[in-house]
Each structure stands twice: as C-alpha cells, then as structure tokens.
Amino acid sequence: MEAVLDVRSVSMNFGGLRALSDVSVTVREGEIVAIIGPNGAGKTTFFNCVTSIYTPSEGEVYFTPRGGTPVRLNGMKPNAVTALGMARTFQNIRLFRNMSVLENVMVARHCRTRAGIFGAIFRPRWVRQEEAEIVRRSYALLRALGLHPWYNELAANLPYGQQRRLEIARALATEPRLLLLDEPAAGMNPQETAALKDLVVRIRDQFGLAILLIEHDMSMVMSLSERIYVMEYGCLIAEGTPQEVRRDPRVIKAYLGEVDHA
Amino acid sequence: MDLQYFFELTLSGLTRGSIYALIAIGYTMVYGIIELINFAHGEVYMIGAFTGLIVAGILGTMGFPLPAILVLAALVAMLYCAGYGYTIEKIAYKPLRQAGRLSPLISAIGMSLFLQNYVILVQTSDFVPFPSLIPEFAFLEPIAHIFGSSDFLIVVVSAVLMAGLTVFIKYTKIGKAMRATAQNRKMALLLGVDADRIISVTFIIGSALAAVGGVLIASHVGMVNFAIGFIAGIKAFTAAVLGGIGSLPGAMLGGLFLGLAESFGAGYISSDYEDVFAFSLLVIFLIFRPSGIMGKAKVEKV
Amino acid sequence: MLLTFPLVGVRFNPVENIIQWRWRNLALVGIGAFVLSALWRWALARREMVMVSAAGQSSFRQRSIWDNRTLRWSVGGGVVAGLVVVPWLVSTYQTNIFISFLLYVILGVGLNIVVGVAGLLFLGYAAFYAIGAYAYALLNHYLGWGFWAVLPLGGALAAVAGVLLAFPVLRLRGDYLAIVTLGFGEIVRLVLENWSSFTGGPSGISNIDRPGLFGQELSVAGTNIYIYYIVLAMTLLTLVVAERLKDSRVGRALQALREDEVACQAMGIDRVGVKLMAFGLGTAWAGFAGVIFAAKTTFINPASFTFFESAIILSIVVLGGMGSNWGVILGAAFLVLLPEYLRAFSEYRMILFAVAMVLMMVFRPQGMIPARSRQYPVEDAEREEGGR
Ligand SMILES: Nc1ncnc2c1ncn2[C@@H]1O[C@H](COP(=O)(O)OP(=O)(O)OP(=O)(O)O)[C@@H](O)[C@H]1O
Ligand SMILES: [Mg+2]
Numbered sequence: 001m002e003a004v005l006d007v008r009s010v011s012m013n014f015g016g017l018r019a020l021s022d023v024s025v026t027v028r029e030g031e032i033v034a035i036i037g038p039n040g041a042g043k044t045t046f047f048n049c050v051t052s053i054y055t056p057s058e059g060e061v062y063f064t065p066r067g068g069t070p071v072r073l074n075g076m077k078p079n080a081v082t083a084l085g086m087a088r089t090f091q092n093i094r095l096f097r098n099m100s101v102l103e104n105v106m107v108a109r110h111c112r113t114r115a116g117i118f119g120a121i122f123r124p125r126w127v128r129q130e131e132a133e134i135v136r137r138s139y140a141l142l143r144a145l146g147l148h149p150w151y152n153e154l155a156a157n158l159p160y161g162q163q164r165r166l167e168i169a170r171a172l173a174t175e176p177r178l179l180l181l182d183e184p185a186a187g188m189n190p191q192e193t194a195a196l197k198d199l200v201v202r203i204r205d206q207f208g209l210a211i212l213l214i215e216h217d218m219s220m221v222m223s224l225s226e227r228i229y230v231m232e233y234g235c236l237i238a239e240g241t242p243q244e245v246r247r248d249p250r251v252i253k254a255y256l257g258e259v260d261h262a
Numbered sequence: 263m264d265l266q267y268f269f270e271l272t273l274s275g276l277t278r279g280s281i282y283a284l285i286a287i288g289y290t291m292v293y294g295i296i297e298l299i300n301f302a303h304g305e306v307y308m309i310g311a312f313t314g315l316i317v318a319g320i321l322g323t324m325g326f327p328l329p330a331i332l333v334l335a336a337l338v339a340m341l342y343c344a345g346y347g348y349t350i351e352k353i354a355y356k357p358l359r360q361a362g363r364l365s366p367l368i369s370a371i372g373m374s375l376f377l378q379n380y381v382i383l384v385q386t387s388d389f390v391p392f393p394s395l396i397p398e399f400a401f402l403e404p405i406a407h408i409f410g411s412s413d414f415l416i417v418v419v420s421a422v423l424m425a426g427l428t429v430f431i432k433y434t435k436i437g438k439a440m441r442a443t444a445q446n447r448k449m450a451l452l453l454g455v456d457a458d459r460i461i462s463v464t465f466i467i468g469s470a471l472a473a474v475g476g477v478l479i480a481s482h483v484g485m486v487n488f489a490i491g492f493i494a495g496i497k498a499f500t501a502a503v504l505g506g507i508g509s510l511p512g513a514m515l516g517g518l519f520l521g522l523a524e525s526f527g528a529g530y531i532s533s534d535y536e537d538v539f540a541f542s543l544l545v546i547f548l549i550f551r552p553s554g555i556m557g558k559a560k561v562e563k564v
Numbered sequence: 565m566l567l568t569f570p571l572v573g574v575r576f577n578p579v580e581n582i583i584q585w586r587w588r589n590l591a592l593v594g595i596g597a598f599v600l601s602a603l604w605r606w607a608l609a610r611r612e613m614v615m616v617s618a619a620g621q622s623s624f625r626q627r628s629i630w631d632n633r634t635l636r637w638s639v640g641g642g643v644v645a646g647l648v649v650v651p652w653l654v655s656t657y658q659t660n661i662f663i664s665f666l667l668y669v670i671l672g673v674g675l676n677i678v679v680g681v682a683g684l685l686f687l688g689y690a691a692f693y694a695i696g697a698y699a700y701a702l703l704n705h706y707l708g709w710g711f712w713a714v715l716p717l718g719g720a721l722a723a724v725a726g727v728l729l730a731f732p733v734l735r736l737r738g739d740y741l742a743i744v745t746l747g748f749g750e751i752v753r754l755v756l757e758n759w760s761s762f763t764g765g766p767s768g769i770s771n772i773d774r775p776g777l778f779g780q781e782l783s784v785a786g787t788n789i790y791i792y793y794i795v796l797a798m799t800l801l802t803l804v805v806a807e808r809l810k811d812s813r814v815g816r817a818l819q820a821l822r823e824d825e826v827a828c829q830a831m832g833i834d835r836v837g838v839k840l841m842a843f844g845l846g847t848a849w850a851g852f853a854g855v856i857f858a859a860k861t862t863f864i865n866p867a868s869f870t871f872f873e874s875a876i877i878l879s880i881v882v883l884g885g886m887g888s889n890w891g892v893i894l895g896a897a898f899l900v901l902l903p904e905y906l907r908a909f910s911e912y913r914m915i916l917f918a919v920a921m922v923l924m925m926v927f928r929p930q931g932m933i934p935a936r937s938r939q940y941p942v943e944d945a946e947r948e949e950g951g952r
Contacts, residue, residue, distance in 0.1 A: 051830060082832035090830075096823035099816075107820045111832030113813055117841065120812030121805050127812075134813070174832050299739045357608060357926045363738045364685055365925045368882055371687075372921025375875055379915035492871065496750070499743065534758045541747040541754070548744045549732045 010059030037231035087176035089167040097156035105138035108173035181213040271529040277413040279521020280420035284475035285498030286513040288468025294444040294508035301370035304495015305377035310473030311480035313339040339473040347469025381488040392480040412482040500544040665900040666795040672880040672892035674849025680887035682842035683822025685742040688749025692722040692847040694869035696854020701769040711775035722851025723844040730843035756866040768865025885931025
C-alpha cells in the first residue's frame, strides 16, 4: 500500500539538547499507527517536525496528498502542510477559546474556501453560498462528533473531554488525509476513553484517513493500532505490531523505571 | 574633528548612558521575572524627579547645606518611588497574573497615563526649574567645561549603585531567589520561593534606582515636567533591549551603548534627529535582534 | 495593602516651588485613600468569587435581547436618524464636537480590527492618522489637489504604510509588537516635526482647502454641516465594512490569529497573509479619518498625532470592548461627548480614563459592551441535513 507519510532519519536539536535523533516513521493509507514513549521522549517534538511547526535539523519528511505524488515538507509553512491534507490536534489543547464551538470548526474550513476581503465586504452571491456551505459542513461535523448541542457555546466553556473532541472536529474540517492526534485521551475518564476509541475507528472509516497517534493509555494503544513505534530519549527503540512491541525487552526496560502509564 | 570634541561627546554619552542604564535596570528586572513591559516605569522616574524637587524645595527654605539636600532628596525620592513601584504592581499587575498577555500591557499603559495626569493635576503641566543641587568639585575645575561635577556624580553614583545591585543579586538570599524565579517560575515556586514577594522586591528596587536617576538628571538638566518620563522610559527600554532584555549586565551595557550612540549621532550627524536615532535603534533591534547584542535566538515551545 | 495606603495619602504631597503646604488636600487624600483601599479589597474579593462561580458552571451562552434582528435594526436606525438631524438642531460649535466624536468612532473601529479582532496590540495608530492628514495637507498645499481626490488616496497610503510596517514585525510577540509600533509612531511624528522645509515643522501646515461641493462655495457653517455629513457617511461605511469583515472567512481568520497563532497556522491559515491584512485593514481607516480631519480643521501640525492620541484611541477600544464595534461607539461617546457636556468632568477627563483603563482590565477585561460571536442559522443546515 501507498505510504502517506514517510519520515526519513529526522533529527531535531534545541541548542545543545538533541530532542530527536535519527527517527524514521512511515504511515500507510488507512492505517492507525501509534507512537509511545515515556514523558519527554520527543513525541510531540516529532509531530511538530512533521507538521513543519519546527524545521527538522536533519532528515526529510515526505507526504503524499490525495491523488498526488510525494511532496517534501521540510521548510514548508505549517499552513501549507495543512492545505496538502495533514491535520493535527494538540496535547495542551489549543482551541480558539473565545470563539464559539461552531466558529472553531468554521475557521478550519479556511484552506478549503476562498472568499477574500472584497468578498467579505460586498458579499456577492458566491460568497454567501460559500458561507452557507461552511456553516452546513461545520455543523455536520459537530453532529458527527456529538458536539452539536453546544454549537453556540464558547469553546472555553466546554468540558475537558468535549474540548478534545472539538480539536478532532476542527482538524477534520480541514479535510485531511492524515490525522495526527497528540494524546487525545489525556485527562479523560474510562468511559470517555472507550467512546474515543470507537470514534477514532469510525472517523478513519468514514473519512478514509490514516491516523498517527501519541498516547499514554496502553489499553487504547494496544487495541487500536496496527503498528506501534516506541521512543525513548529522542530515539526509536522498537517498532512493530502490538504483540511484538509488548514482548520487546528494550520496551519493557524503558517502561520499567517509571510507574506504568496505563 | 578634533580629539577634544570626541572626548566631550564620549563623556556626555557616558552621562546619559548611566542614567539610561539606571532606568533600564527596572525594565529588565521586571521583564526577566514576569515578562511584562512595565510602561509606568518611566513615570516612576518622573515622579522621583518631582519628589526630589519638593524635598529640595522644603529643605532649601530651611537652610540645609547643598550636599545634605542632595542626599536627602535622593533618599526620600527613592523611598517614595519604591512605594509607588510596589503599589503600581499591586494594583495594576498583580490581579492580572493569570490573564493573557494583552491585559497587563494595557493596564500598564493606563497606569502610565494615570501617573502623568496625576502629576499634571496635583502639580503642574509646565516645565518647573529644578535647583542645582550638585556642588562644584574642586578637582574637576580644569575640565569642568566638558565634564562638570554633575556628570561626574551621575557616572559615579550609577556605577556604585549598579555594582551594589550586582552584589545583591549574586550573594543575598533574595537575590538568588530572584534569579531562580526569572529562570523558571514554576520550579522556584515548588522550591518554596515566595513569588509575590520576589516580584514586589523587584519593583521596589527598580523604582528606587529610577528615582535616583530622576533626581540626578533633573538637577543636571535643571528642568522637570510631567512628560520627561515618557521619552526617558522609551530610551531606557531601548537600552534594555539592546543589552538583551532580562539581563542585568545587558541593561547596563545597553544603556552606555545607547548613550554613546546618541551623543555621537547628535554630535557628528544632526542633533535634530537625536530621538529618531534612539527609536530607530529600538525598532531595528526588536525586529532583527530581539535577544539583544549578545543574546541568542530561542525556539518557542509548542 | 493596608500598609501602602497610608503611604499613598502622604505621597500626594503637593508642594510647589515656593513652599505652599496644602494640608487640607492631604487630609482629603488620606481619607479618600482609606475608603478606596477598603473598596479595592472588597472589589477584588468579589471578583475572585465571580471567577470561581463562573468556572464552576458551563451553561449555554445566554441569549440576549440583542439577538433580535428587528430590534437591532430599529435601534440602529433610530440612532442614525438622530445623528442625521443633529446639525440642524445644534450650533456650529456643537456640530464640530459631533464631527470629532464620529472621527473617533472611525479611528476606534479601525484600531479595533487590529487590536480587538486580530489581537495585535498597536500603539502607533496616530501615525497613520497623521499619514492621512499630511497626505491631504501636502498634496493640497503643493499640488492643489482636492479633498475628494485625496480621500481614497489617503486611506490607500495609510493601508500601504500599515502593510509595509507589518512586514518586518511579523515575527514579533505581542509586547514587542506594541513597542515597535510605538517607536514607529514616534519616528513618524519626529520626522514630521523636524523636516521643516517640507512639512512645515512644528508649526505645521495651514490654509488647507475645505472640501468643495460641485464647485460651489459654502459658508463656514455650511461647510461644517457638509463635513459633518461626510464624516457620518464615512462612519456608517466603516461600521458596515467592519461588521461584515468580522463575520467573514477573513474575520474568522483574524480572530483565530488572536486566539492562538500556532493553532491558527495548523488550521491552514497563512499567518503572514492574515497579519498583513489586519494591518492594512486597520490602518486604512486612520488614513480616511486623517484626510477628513485635515479638511475640517484646515490646519494641522505634528502635535495632533502624539503617542497620547494613540493612547486615547486605544482607550476608546479598550473601554468600549475589544472586538466590539458597538462598544467603540459608546467608548468614543464617553470620551468625546461626555466631557463636553459635563464641564466639571473635563478637567479630570484623562485621569479618569486612565483609571478606567486599569480598572477595566482588572475587573471587566471584555469592556463595556463585550464582543459576541455571531449566532449562525444552523437550524436551516439541520433541516437540510435531515432531508438527505
Ligand atoms: N522548543 C523547545 N526548546 C527547547 N527544548 C524543547 C523544545 N520543545 C521540546 N523540547 C524538549 O524536548 C524534549 C522532548 O519533548 P516532547 O514534548 O517532544 O516530549 P513528549 O515525548 O511529547 O513528552 P510528553 O509525553 O510529556 O508529552 C523535552 O526534553 C523538552 O524539554
Ligand atoms: Mg508531548
């Protein structure tokens, strides 16, 4: 199957600190892949390199848009990466807090719409239609994620678990091919986590996505993902199916020092 | 271009620079600890000058000798300004610790406008002559026309205060706590540092230093009015930025650098555009080297 | 806190050069300070409580009567109708005051796009006001251009200047941006002041033509009324454009930029483009207002465009409510109209506004009339969805 994301030997240095060293990751079409590792292993940094929020110090990132050929992402602007079809959520929720839930999703339609300043001022017919379409699709997404009762609420007023869902809705609104989820279950209770598991599978099927996720909740990782990458101190220490990874001695060692995260 | 002219400019640049450095310390310390540009800091300096003026007026009619007046005026101004600094922080910034980055900044601008207008109301909006408090030093007689005793005093006092401050920050318990808080507030809190107290101390020290600067420069120039804080404040801020905001030695160097740059700019190019030099330096540095002359770039964490 | 407040009392030590003790003031201040400190602590405690209770509940956002479209339109229409008849009811002098009120509304709404909507703290706004004013003054003085030719040009020039300023400051964080714009504003003013041969220096430019009405000469009072209508039309245009922008794809991008730059980029918004737009859209209005201002006073000098002016415009936005155009109107009314009609108040005008700015930030950061996000007609969308 075609590789949607192909990361080749990426490294990232912050001054003297080597947060990533020589990390290679591939995600194929329709796959759910997980990255795990102890706190500070460099997982979020990896996401930031992939989405071009940071420019990797070394190595290359390739992404294949729908119906296209692989594109090298190094040095691209983050918004261009999103426009190609990669969307993400943030570990420390980054919603537009003083905008309504619906508007949060509407913002994410930006790269798929085109009304400009003059369109906004004169509001010709096509702009009005585009606006209506934005509202319709955004609301449909909220409905798909069960957030529609709150559509008019300020994002900041949503309960924590719903905020994480809204981040996913917002990411989906950019029509991604690859979705990056950074600890989507953090701070959720077991019921919410279970619902989230179903949701991830459902959106993968419904929107035809490949999903790369960072997660500390082992039950979720083990049951969801088809393949797992394990990181420690910025290096990949293991890769494979959940069964393989679970048995890997290096992984067991890496996780022994600390309290089990599951 | 004769050498004497060059020396004249260097010395006058040194004088200005010392004052900028004194005020810049207040900006840089506050920024180092709470990442806020304390817009009202220039106004504290202005109030220092006014307090000095009032004290000097009272003591003058009571017939005190000049040196005593100068010392007392400076001390009282320091005390008052320390009080102002402390109160400003309590009223305008402390309640906004948790708010975003825009609110404290606007509050600071409000505070600065308030202090200006307050001085207009209770004092005057005109320029007020400031008595010359600085006695003539005999040993400076031969060079008095280029480096008067007030210049001398300004440079010496600033140097002494800055040295004192450096020692304070390096060796006292509070000083160490301040450095710790500036590096990592959360960590310092966990280790039992009382952040509120540290912040208060920072404001107090910064304001007291600005007050000294105010009294000295006012008696050097011989005039004060409510608006002197604005320009001086921006220039001192420029100095802080030049040296790398948040860094104490940076503020001192930045102050001197700016003072010299202005003095040479005015002396060799054109004195009309003196303030334009300072502002342009500020803008250019903020845009191209926001971390200062010696600083290094930082990647923002996501 | 208590410890400092007696200090505040003593600090108000208003002695003039010839020593003039003002014990009475001192006593008053002492008492005042005591009362104020008690009030202050009470208010802080209350604020704490309100914040706790607000955090506890996450109810639906309240619908207010302002959601009613007809009501909004009729109130707006009434106000406009009232403003239209104003010049026929009041003296020339008062018409002038209304002109300056409306000018501040234009300026406030323009600045609001940058500060309130896009969240970029901008302290040199008066510079763009000056660019508009000087564009008209200079073009009129040297080339004899008329008002109507320069009006669009002034706006365009200010917008271009705004975009040019935006380029270098793109990467700057909020507080640095504030300082750079402040520095830029002061540089513009200082250049105007010092370039005497071209700009007339500190004494400025006088005898600027008033706008002509199809070549007819109007009396002074007549021109005044004419200018009043020009400003009124411009104000309405500004408001309509600003409101439409806010509720558009571009407006949402601006707000997203204000809320979170990183997330905004991650949602596919070009941060650079949006910032340039914010600057251009915001500063254009200052340019328009500047041209009108020059035509109204027929005399301009750099003293009208100090940092103080920028601060006044900013306080209009902050007090009224960042991001809220209705708030700006109210803010401008407070700042311009109130002092005019409450004479006793005018001496304390600026100090009260300064205090209000601080208090507003502490107790009500959203301003007098908070901005509200738009209610979208999803019911329609829902019906459509259901029909499929
Ligand atoms: N902008 C930055 N500047 C300097 N160091 C950074 C920066 N971003 C991340 N780091 C460092 O890189 C290392 C990896 O951080 P990262 O956030 O990627 O870890 P993580 O695997 O996501 O951990 P967690 O499970 O806690 O989210 C950490 O030591 C962190 O302090
Ligand atoms: Mg992380």
